[in-house]
Amino acid sequence: MLLQQITEPTEEPVTLAEAKRHLRLESDETDEDGLITTLISVAREYAEDRQWKKLAVRTFELYAADARSFRLPPPCQEILSVIVTDREGQTVELAAADYYLYSDNSKATLELVSTYKYPALSVENKFPVQIQFNSGLIPAAVPKKTKHAILMLIGHWYENREASTEKKREKPPFAVDALLDMDRTWY
Structure with missing residues (x-):
């Protein structure tokens, strides 16, 4: 079996404005918008892989x-x-x-x-x-705990931009996987 994505999502489950509020950034600060937009997509993909369901149509x-x-x-x-x-x-x-x-x-x-x-x-x-x-789910149908896990991942990666730091943090916070596992598809 081979699964291939044909189109990109039209809407992410977390908006740029929601992510900026979570990161405690002002809405008019735009110099980090590209990075935050990328983090939103990557965090959604992480959540999708963990839950084995699509969170954006x-x-x-x-x-x-x-x-x-x-x-x-x-x-x-x-x-x-x-x-x-x-x-x-x-x-x-x-x-x-x-x-x-x-x-x-x-x-x-x-x-x-x-x-x-x-x-x-x-x-x-x-x-x-x-x-x-x-x-995929429309944004309004994505569970709040999944959105919160995505926001936590965005915050973690925003604060820890390098692959290695003086602090040992290779993995996302435990709470992220715990929240995602609550809506995980188990086969």
């Missing part, structure tokens, strides 16, 4: 083997297309009636209907199935 493509069930990162908002490449290299887009999606904030699964039959597939093509979908 964007489009993805999943390349997979010919299975009947496909696990997608939750929450999956919609399936844009399901395409199968046959042995001749021809692509066939599945009709919406050939699959169904189950998704909530904890898991997302695309299932092929029992009557669907794959075309003859090439042995060389390890990933003949391509699924394009939108996944």
